[in-house]
Amino acid sequence: MVSRSEVLSLCRAMLRAGRQYPHYNLREYTKRRTLDGFRMNNTDQSKVNEAYAEAKAQLVVLERSVKFHSLYPPKTKNIMEVKLQ
Amino acid sequence: MASLSTTSLSFKAPSTRISQVLRKGSSFQSVTFGRFTSSTSKSLRLQISCAAKAETVQKVSDIVKEQLALTADTPLTAESKFTALGADSLDTVEIVMALEEKFNISVEESDAQNITTIQEAADLIEDLVQKKPAA
DSSP states (O other): OOOHHHHHHHHHHHHHHHTTOSOHHHHHHHHHHHHHHHHHHHSOGGGHHHHHHHHHHHHHHHHHHHHHHHHSOOSSOOGGGSOOO | OHHHHHHOOOSSOHHHHHHHHTOOSOHHHHHHHHHHHHHHTHHHHHHHHHHHHHHHHHHHHHHHHHHHTOOTTSOOOTTOBTGGGTOOHHHHHHHHHHHHHHHTOOOOHHHHTTOOBHHHHHHHHHHHHHHHHHO
16 A cells, blocks of 8 residues: 555655646646646546556656656747736 | 754854754755744844845745735735635645745755645745855
């Protein structure tokens, strides 16, 4: 049985990894998706172990993906990141 | 207790000096010890670092309000617990992440799991901001 703190640290690790994308859209998506994913699986206690294992695999994929995407960072700043004047 | 805080020379943060002196085991223990000693001489500490604290607390409250989608007039004191405001543990993780980004600091796992009120978050942030330029 995974403990509550393990789940929280996994969530934190995923959020931290997602922050490293140079692309605005990927950053926002991973943040939204991890939080939604963790909240969805919160309710069903029997599936917690499965969900945890899945999330761990996704974390590995995420870290690898961050490295790939950093190879070709976007050249211009995304319009969503520009402050309104 | 009083002598400890008065011998701390740094104007901004007597708590970091105390925690450095008493650092024995994990950093978390020394941080709480620092908080205990400073709480007994609270009035002195408030005089020294009042301005920074209030501003940090205000920024933290703003972020919390935004994350938890609270209305502008909900009473938000420094001692409000996140759980009292309707946040579950995932919300707390999100809030800590947002605070990390805002203040450009990196919160450790053990510290992050023990944040329950706004004041604690502000204290931790102050500590980390102090330590960062020194490192």
